[in-house]
Amino acid sequence: xxxxxxxxxxxxxxxxxxxxxxxxxxxxxxxxxxxxxxxxxxxxxxxxxxxxxxxxxxxxxxxxxxxxxxxxxxxxxxxxxxxxxxxxxxxxxxxxxxxxxxxxxxxxxxxxxxxxxxxxxxxxxxxxxxxxxxxxxxxxxxxxxxxxxxxxxxxxxxxxxxxxxxxxxxxxxxxxxxxxxxxxxxxxxxxxxxxxxxxxxxxxxxxxxxxxxx
Numbered sequence: 001x002x003x004x005x006x007x008x009x010x011x012x013x014x015x016x017x018x019x020x021x022x023x024x025x026x027x028x029x030x031x032x033x034x035x036x037x038x039x040x041x042x043x044x045x046x047x048x049x050x051x052x053x054x055x056x057x058x059x060x061x062x063x064x065x066x067x068x069x070x071x072x073x074x075x076x077x078x079x080x081x082x083x084x085x086x087x088x089x090x091x092x093x094x095x096x097x098x099x100x101x102x103x104x105x106x107x108x109x110x111x112x113x114x115x116x117x118x119x120x121x122x123x124x125x126x127x128x129x130x131x132x133x134x135x136x137x138x139x140x141x142x143x144x145x146x147x148x149x150x151x152x153x154x155x156x157x158x159x160x161x162x163x164x165x166x167x168x169x170x171x172x173x174x175x176x177x178x179x180x181x182x183x184x185x186x187x188x189x190x191x192x193x194x195x196x197x198x199x200x201x202x203x204x205x206x207x208x209x210x211x212x213x214x
Contacts, residue, residue: 007060013181015064017174019046025170028153029162078120085117085128095131102183122179122186146173149201156204165204168197 006014019042026035048054055061066072089095096114099105102125105115119125127135149169156162172194175185185194 007064012064012066013178013184016181017171017178020177021170021174024150024173025166028150028166028169030154078124081117081120082124085114085124088113089128089131093131093133095127095129095134098129101125101128119183121181122183125183125186142176145198146176149198152201152204161204165197165201168193169201172197 003018006018022038022042023035026038049061049065056065069075096112100109100112101114101117101119105112109115114128117128119128123135123139126138130138146169149172153162153165153169156165175190175194179185184190
């Protein structure tokens with residue numbers, strides 16, 4: 001039902017969340033047999049969408065398939081915008097500052113050049129505002145948080161709690177990856193869910209450490 005809901009919603013970026021979150025969840029569950037089956041199933045789905053035209057008579061499947069087409073028009077517009085930004089930010093390692101691009105750029109900084117370019121991607125928005133230095137720091141911070149939280153759940157002994165928290169953290173990983181295509185993890189309610197998943201995972205680590213000490 002959720003998969004059908006994703007199809008009829010018209011979104012394409014969620015396709016990557018499905019693959020990334022699924023892999024992340026199976027990895028943390030330590031069920032390697034399921035991981036192998038999942039990788040094979042994911043590869044088959046990817047191959048069917050990428051290299052065949054099966055189901056293209058259906059609009060929803062045809063639209064999802066366009067997410068894997070390197071010639072897709074909206075993708076190429078985004079890549080062209082990124083080329084413009086790359087040239088403009090070449091000598092600005094710390095970016096142009098907070099709120100110069102995207103919605104707030106239109107609202108409060110319409111006199112700035114970056115306000116005339118749509119970032120589309122949250123990753124690109126971070127890069128434009130804080131430069132390559134800020135982007136690398138932000139990216140490393142998110143990867144550390146996901147890795148640290150994942151490590152906490154990897155060794156969690158309470159199986160019932162583990163299933164719930166793994167599903168939340170897998171969702172957070174999917175949101176992070178999908179934010180390359182859209183500003184997902186910075187919009188409500190996704191931002192609330194993303195931060196909740198990380199905070200609960202870290203809280204679990206803290207509680208577990210206290211139990212081990214006792």
